[in-house]
Structure formats: structure tokens, C-alpha cells
Amino acid sequence: MSAVAKPKTQFVCQNCGYNSPRYLGRCPNCGAWNQMVEEKLPTKNKEVHAQSNLAGQIAKPRLLTSVNVEKEPRVKTQLAELNRVLGGGIVPGSLVLVGGDPGIGKSTLLLQVSGQLSRHQEKVLYVSGEESAVQIKMRADRLGVGNSQLYLYPETDMGSIQQQVKQLQPDYLVIDSIQTMQEPDLNSAVGSVAQVREVTADLMRLAKQNQITVFIVGHVTKGGAIAGPKILEHMVDTVLYFEGDQQRTYRILRAVKNRFGSTNEIGIFEMQMDGLHEVANPSEIFLEERLAGATGSAVVVSLEGTRPILVEIQALITPTVFGNAQRTTTGIDRNRAALIMAVLEKRANLMLQNQDAYLKAAGGVKLNEPAIDLAVAVSIASSYRDKETQARDCFVGELGLTGEVRSVNRIEQRINEAAKLGFKRIFIPKNNTKRLQVPKTIQVIGVTTIAEALKKAFD
Structure with missing residues (x-):
């Protein structure tokens, strides 16, 4: 009597996808604890067949010179902020991953977009693994979404989903969420690394072979990264992060990967009872609660992609x-704040080594470009000296370690935005003052060093 072969298993890290033949408490690849889960290995090798599209056509090798290239088509939604983040609109056949914290508004955003797209007589299949059709319908009524070309399908089995896609042949497919989908041929648990990888691979084939635009909702971990293997972000065309605080009504949509556009763009929305509304002028929102005559405050004109945004930098010294002195920041990189304080102490004679520093970018926005250095330095000096800056002053410039104020890009666009919002003076690097064409309503002050900038700002 022959012995029954024991099915082979492996242990897979649910954080990074690392494989091990035995259980490990700590993953040697990513360092995560208690993330190794046992999964069965497939016993038989599947026969590999050429993949065909919904029309039964099989892709064949083609000469590069025989491929006709037309202008990249774009489908614009009614949300201009979303169009900007995507690089000008939706690219047909693309795979877009939308990640964010629970309850931030991912499903609301995609349901609104689905309703807008279906108004153009294009079929949209909305697949939900977390809500029933009745629950989605209730939310759609609250958002004012209701069209004959929007199909709801509560399902988690990828085999059934592919069958419905073949029958309906939709123009757009929404998967909410990728962690709830299940590949029936795999023995691993729903949401595991193997499941997420295989489901994403199936969706990518659907998108590329049939020119179906696929939107995927992804959950995030406590650290803010999208849950599942890192390969998930590599496989898709675009990765969007939906950021914001549930205690605030404003949401920021940020592109961190985009094969068809810039990765620096952001879109700003406001969550209301009837859904997400785009914010046309975010600078006014970030500055509307600024106190007149307050110390430790400076305004910077920061660029997020192609858009200049005025943000208040606040410091408390x-x-x-x-x-040991503390350095606490919100919306600003902590290492950048420590570097600026070191430059101020060495080049501007501010004794900061025995001072606790608390810095914040007001409004919940995150700033990471070098042009915010000068505004951060002025806000620190204002709080330390207990001297206020003028209410209609703003600051743009990068600080070097020797105390120089270095030039930044697209300075005219920054100046025009400041003038449009009523600012009277803007401090910029001296090298950026050459051949400027700026409005007469704003005075441009060029500075060479941080010491010169502080002297002119507080005079």
C-alpha cells in the first residue's frame, strides 16, 4: 500500500511576500513580526495557453515599425481635480489603484466617477466584495448617482467576475476592494499575498487585452502603505493615495506613481453629505483661519505638481x-526641520540647542519640496524672537548649509499666485530676480543669505 504524499507547504510573509520553507517569527526580508502564514504549494503545473481577449483574438509578435501610434486618448470626468492627478483624464485600458485609510472616501469617489462615466452611454461594472447591492444603492441615492449603464455586482470570486465581464463587456470595471477578491484555484486565504498577486494579474490581463479601464480599491496598513505585496504597486499603471483626517472635511488625492502623467500632482476635495466636491482655490482654505499679529507664522508658496499653493508654516519655540531638546513636526520632514535649525544657530546666531521646537504645516497638507526652507526658518525665528512677520509677506527659497538662499524653479508662477491672493511682499532668492515679469501689486525682495532675509523680514 503506497503512502499518500503529504502536500507541500511554504510560509509566506503577508507584508512583503518573502517565502520560507519553515515558520519564522520575524521576516528576514522586511523585518515584520508574526507575518508568516502557511500556504499550500500547487501540486500540478497548469498548462500555459496563449491569452485571448473577449473577442477571441490572440496577441502575436509585431514589428515596432508596424505599430500605429495615435495621440494618447483621454476620457475626462466632471471632477477636474481627478483629471489633473491622472495627468489629463482617464487613459482607456489603464489599471488604477486607489489606496487610503478606512472611511476616507475611496468608495464614494469611485461611485461618483462611475456615475459620471455611465452618463456618456458607457457601461460601468461596479464589483463590491464588502457591500451588498442594496447598500451601494442607498449610497448612490445619497450621492445622486443613478444611470441605466451602471451595473452593480456584489461578488468576490474572480471566476464569476471574469464571466460577467465577458458577457457585459463593460468599458470600466471597479473592484472594491482587491483584498476581498479570491482566485478559486488557489488554496491560500482571502487577502493573502498569493491571492492579491494572482487577482491583480487577472485584472491586468483584462485591462490590457480588452481596453477596459480598471479601478482597484486597496486598503492600507497602520504604516500608511497599501496592504499586500509590493508587487501590487509595480503591476498597476497608476497609484493614487487618498489622504486626509476624518475629523476634517478636506481630502487630498495624491499620485505616487503614474505612467501617463506627473507624480507630483494633488487634487483637493471637500467631503459633504452629497459626496465629494472639488476645491478650486485651496490656498484660501489653508489661510482662512490665520491669526493677524501672531508670532511663529510664515506663509510659503509651495508647488504641488503644476499648482502653486499658499500654506501657513507655524512654529512654536x-x-x-x-x-535633550525635542523636535516635533506635522506635515514637514523632521530631518529638514533639524537641518534648518542647525543653519539658523550657526549662520543667524539663534541659540536653539536648548529650545524645544514644534512645527506644523497648517491645514493638514504635507510639504516636502526644498522651497519651503526659507518660510520654515522665518517662522522659527519669529517664534524665538517673539516678533511677528507682516501679514501680507510670504517666503520662497531653499537654504544651504552655509546660510545662502538658493534659487527655486517656476518662481513667476509662485509670485503670481501670491499676488492674486493679495500679498504685498514676497521674499525670494536673489538669483531668481533676473528677468522677472510680475504684477505691480506685489513687491519682490531678493535675498542672498538667511541673515539678510531675517533682517529685512523683521525691520
Whole structure:
């Protein structure tokens, strides 16, 4: 009597996808603890067949010179902010991943977009693995979405989903969410690395072979990264992060990967009872609650992609109680703040080593470009000296370690935005003042060093 072969298993890290023949408490690849899950290995090799599209056509090798290239088509939605983040609109046949915290508005955004697209007599299949059709219908009524070309399909089995896609042949497919979808041929649990990888591969084939635009909703981990293997972000064409605080009504849509556009663009929305509304002028929102005459405040004109945004930088400098001074930041890189404080201490004679520093970009926005350095330095000096800056001053410039104020890009666009919002003076690097064409309503002050900038700002 022959012994029954024991099915082979492996242990897979649910954080990074690392494989191990035995259980490990700590993943040697990513360092995560208690993330190794046992999964069965497939016993038989599947026969590999050429993949065909919904029309039964099989792709064949073609000469590069025989491929006709037309202008990249774009489908524009009624949300201009979303069009900007995507690089001008939706590219047919693309695979777009939308990630964000629970309850931030991912499903609301995609349901609104689905309703807008279906108004153009294009079929949209909305597949939900988390809500029933009745629940989605209730939310659609609240958002004012209701069209004959929008199909709802509560299902998690990829085999059934592919069958419905073949029958309906939709122009757009929404998967909410990728972590709830299941590949029936795999023995691993729903949401595991193997499941997410295989489901995404099937969706990518559907998108590329049939020119179906696929939107995928992805959950995020406690660290803010999209849950599942990192290969998920590599496989898709576009990765969008939906950011914001549930205590605030404003949401920021940020592109971190985009094969068809810039990765620096952001879109700003406001969550209301009837859905997401785009914010046309975010600078006014970020500055509307600024206190007149407050110390430790400076305004910067930051660029997010092609859009200039005015943001208030706030600083609070207090004598330290403990031995080591604290450096706490919100919306600003902590290492950048520490570097700027070191430059101020060495080049501007500010004794900051025994001072606790708390810095914040007001409004919940995250700033990471070098042009914010000068505004951060002025806000720190304002709080330390307890001297206010003028209410209609703003600051743009990068700081070097020797105390120089270095030039930044697209300075005229920044100046025009500041003038449009009523600012009277803008401090910029001296090298950026050459051949400027700016409005007469704003005075441009060129500075060479941080010491010169502080002297002119507080005079």
C-alpha cells in the first residue's frame, strides 16, 4: 500500500511576500513580526495557453515599425481635480489603484466617477466584495448617482467576475476592494499575498487585452502603505493615495506613481453629505483661519505638481525642560526641520540647542519640496524672537548649509499666485530676480543669505 504524499507547504510573509520553507517569527526580508502564514504549494503545473481577449483574438509578435501610434486618448470626468492627478483624464485600458485609510472616501469617489462615466452611454461594472447591492444603492441615492449603464455586482470570486465581464463587456470595471477578491484555484486565504498577486494579474490581463479601464480599491496598513505585496504597486499603471483626517472635511488625492502623467500632482476635495466636491482655490482654505499679529507664522508658496499653493508654516519655540531638546513636526520632514535649525544657530546666531521646537504645516497638507526652507526658518525665528512677520509677506527659497538662499524653479508662477491672493511682499532668492515679469501689486525682495532675509523680514 503506497503512502499518500503529504502536500507541500511554504510560509509566506503577508507584508512583503518573502517565502520560507519553515515558520519564522520575524521576516528576514522586511523585518515584520508574526507575518508568516502557511500556504499550500500547487501540486500540478497548469498548462500555459496563449491569452485571448473577449473577442477571441490572440496577441502575436509585431514589428515596432508596424505599430500605429495615435495621440494618447483621454476620457475626462466632471471632477477636474481627478483629471489633473491622472495627468489629463482617464487613459482607456489603464489599471488604477486607489489606496487610503478606512472611511476616507475611496468608495464614494469611485461611485461618483462611475456615475459620471455611465452618463456618456458607457457601461460601468461596479464589483463590491464588502457591500451588498442594496447598500451601494442607498449610497448612490445619497450621492445622486443613478444611470441605466451602471451595473452593480456584489461578488468576490474572480471566476464569476471574469464571466460577467465577458458577457457585459463593460468599458470600466471597479473592484472594491482587491483584498476581498479570491482566485478559486488557489488554496491560500482571502487577502493573502498569493491571492492579491494572482487577482491583480487577472485584472491586468483584462485591462490590457480588452481596453477596459480598471479601478482597484486597496486598503492600507497602520504604516500608511497599501496592504499586500509590493508587487501590487509595480503591476498597476497608476497609484493614487487618498489622504486626509476624518475629523476634517478636506481630502487630498495624491499620485505616487503614474505612467501617463506627473507624480507630483494633488487634487483637493471637500467631503459633504452629497459626496465629494472639488476645491478650486485651496490656498484660501489653508489661510482662512490665520491669526493677524501672531508670532511663529510664515506663509510659503509651495508647488504641488503644476499648482502653486499658499500654506501657513507655524512654529512654536519654547525652552526645553529635559536634557535633550525635542523636535516635533506635522506635515514637514523632521530631518529638514533639524537641518534648518542647525543653519539658523550657526549662520543667524539663534541659540536653539536648548529650545524645544514644534512645527506644523497648517491645514493638514504635507510639504516636502526644498522651497519651503526659507518660510520654515522665518517662522522659527519669529517664534524665538517673539516678533511677528507682516501679514501680507510670504517666503520662497531653499537654504544651504552655509546660510545662502538658493534659487527655486517656476518662481513667476509662485509670485503670481501670491499676488492674486493679495500679498504685498514676497521674499525670494536673489538669483531668481533676473528677468522677472510680475504684477505691480506685489513687491519682490531678493535675498542672498538667511541673515539678510531675517533682517529685512523683521525691520
